[in-house]
Amino acid sequence: MNFLQYPLFIRLNRIVSILFLLVLLGLLARPIEAPAWKAVKMGQPEMNLDALEGTLGQGLIIGVLGGFRAILADFLWIRTNVIWERKDRIKLDSMVRLVTTLDPRPDFFWINSSRMIAYDVPNWRIREEGGYSNVPEVRQQAINLEQSAQAFDLVDQALDFHPENAKLYLEKAQIYLNRLKDDVNAAEWFLRASQQDDAPYFAGRIHAELLRKQGLDAEAYDFLKNLHTELPNTPYAQKAIVLERILDLEKTLKIPFRERFMPSKNPLIE
Numbered sequence: 001m002n003f004l005q006y007p008l009f010i011r012l013n014r015i016v017s018i019l020f021l022l023v024l025l026g027l028l029a030r031p032i033e034a035p036a037w038k039a040v041k042m043g044q045p046e047m048n049l050d051a052l053e054g055t056l057g058q059g060l061i062i063g064v065l066g067g068f069r070a071i072l073a074d075f076l077w078i079r080t081n082v083i084w085e086r087k088d089r090i091k092l093d094s095m096v097r098l099v100t101t102l103d104p105r106p107d108f109f110w111i112n113s114s115r116m117i118a119y120d121v122p123n124w125r126i127r128e129e130g131g132y133s134n135v136p137e138v139r140q141q142a143i144n145l146e147q148s149a150q151a152f153d154l155v156d157q158a159l160d161f162h163p164e165n166a167k168l169y170l171e172k173a174q175i176y177l178n179r180l181k182d183d184v185n186a187a188e189w190f191l192r193a194s195q196q197d198d199a200p201y202f203a204g205r206i207h208a209e210l211l212r213k214q215g216l217d218a219e220a221y222d223f224l225k226n227l228h229t230e231l232p233n234t235p236y237a238q239k240a241i242v243l244e245r246i247l248d249l250e251k252t253l254k255i256p257f258r259e260r261f262m263p264s265k266n267p268l269i270e
Helices: 007-041 048-054 060-085 089-102 108-129 137-161 166-179 184-193 200-211 217-230 241-253
Strands: none
Touching: 007 184, 060 089, 060 108, 089 137, 089 241, 108 137, 108 166, 137 166, 184 200, 184 241, 200 217, 200 241, 217 241
C-alpha cells in the first residue's frame, strides 16, 4: 500500500493545506486590516460592525473568509467564553454579535449568547451597582428588562435563520418565565414552541400550567384535551400526566360526568 494513502498522512496533508491557506488569507487581508481596525476603534468601547462594513464594503469580510467562517466563529466563541468569565459585558456583546454574524447556522451560538445576556449580565450589573441588598427593586427590574430585551432581539435574529427551531421559542419562553416572571408572555411562547415540529413534549404541558396559574382553567382544560388527543401513544409523551391534569381540572370546573373527557383506548407504541 502506498504510504501516501495512509489515513495519518492524509490528515497531515489536510492540516498543512489549511495552514497554508490561513497564511495566504492573512497576507491578502493585510492591506485592509489597518483601515478596518481604525474604523472599529474610532471613539467606541465596543466593536462597531457597521463601521467595519462601511470601511471594507458590504459583506466583504464574509466573502474573504469564505469557507473559514465556521472555523473562525468556533475560535472566537472560545474567546467569547474567556470574556464571559471576566464579566466584561461590553466586549461580550461585541463578540456575541461577531460570532453570530460570522456563522449564524449553529443554534448553540444564539441560545448560549442569549442566556449570557439575559441571566449573567443582569447579575454583573446589579453587583456593580452595589449588590442585590442595596440596589432598589425597581432598578433591578429595569436592568432585567433591558438585558432581556437585548436577549430577545438576539433570539429574533436567530429565528430569521431558524424559523422552525423549537429551542429558540423555548429560550424566549424561559426568559419571560424565569427572569421576568411574566407568566402571560411565557405561556404564549411555550405555546409557539409546542407548535413546532421538533418541540419537546413538555412545552405544551407548561403552557397549560401557566394558563392555570393565571386562573384560566377553562382554557387550560380545552388545551389539554386537544393535547392529549394529538400526542403520540409513546411513554415519552407522558399522556398519563396530561390525563391526570385533565381529570383534576374537571373537578375544579365541575364538569358534568356525561361531558367529561374520554381518552382513546389505543395501546402504547413501544
